Amino acid sequence: MKKLVRLLVFLCLTGAVGFVHADDALLIKSNCLACHALDKRKYGPTFNEIASKYANDGKAVEKLAKKIKVGGKGVWGDDEMPSQPNLSKADALILAKHVLTLK
């Protein structure tokens, strides 16, 4: 219950800065925000940077969904994105599509 309250508070706070969407819950649940933020560098690139980089890439959804699941490094630097073995392919696709809207 406490966890749920904290999640709701978090959703409200992020909503206040314009970062709220049904798929955000999946980002939170999948722990993506441990390394990524919308516009501040944490461990990985920001979601704003990612969305801008792939704005004109028609294959970005598939490419990023695969990267989200399998992980890897070298596109943004030497830090490695871990693989997400527990994430379904469908959820990886939802997350990739969602991240691409976060410009």
Ligand code: HEC
């Ligand atoms: C342990 C830290 C960490 C976690 C957790 C993490 N990422 Fe990443 N992510 C990274 C790093 C580091 C990179 C840069 C990889 C590179 O340079 O190729 C990255 C890159 C990305 C990219 C861009 C990939 C590319 O090739 O341009 C996307 C999209 C992404 N992450 C989404 C996610 C999503 C969605 C989640 C949650 C399921 C997530 N990340 C969880 C660290 C993380």
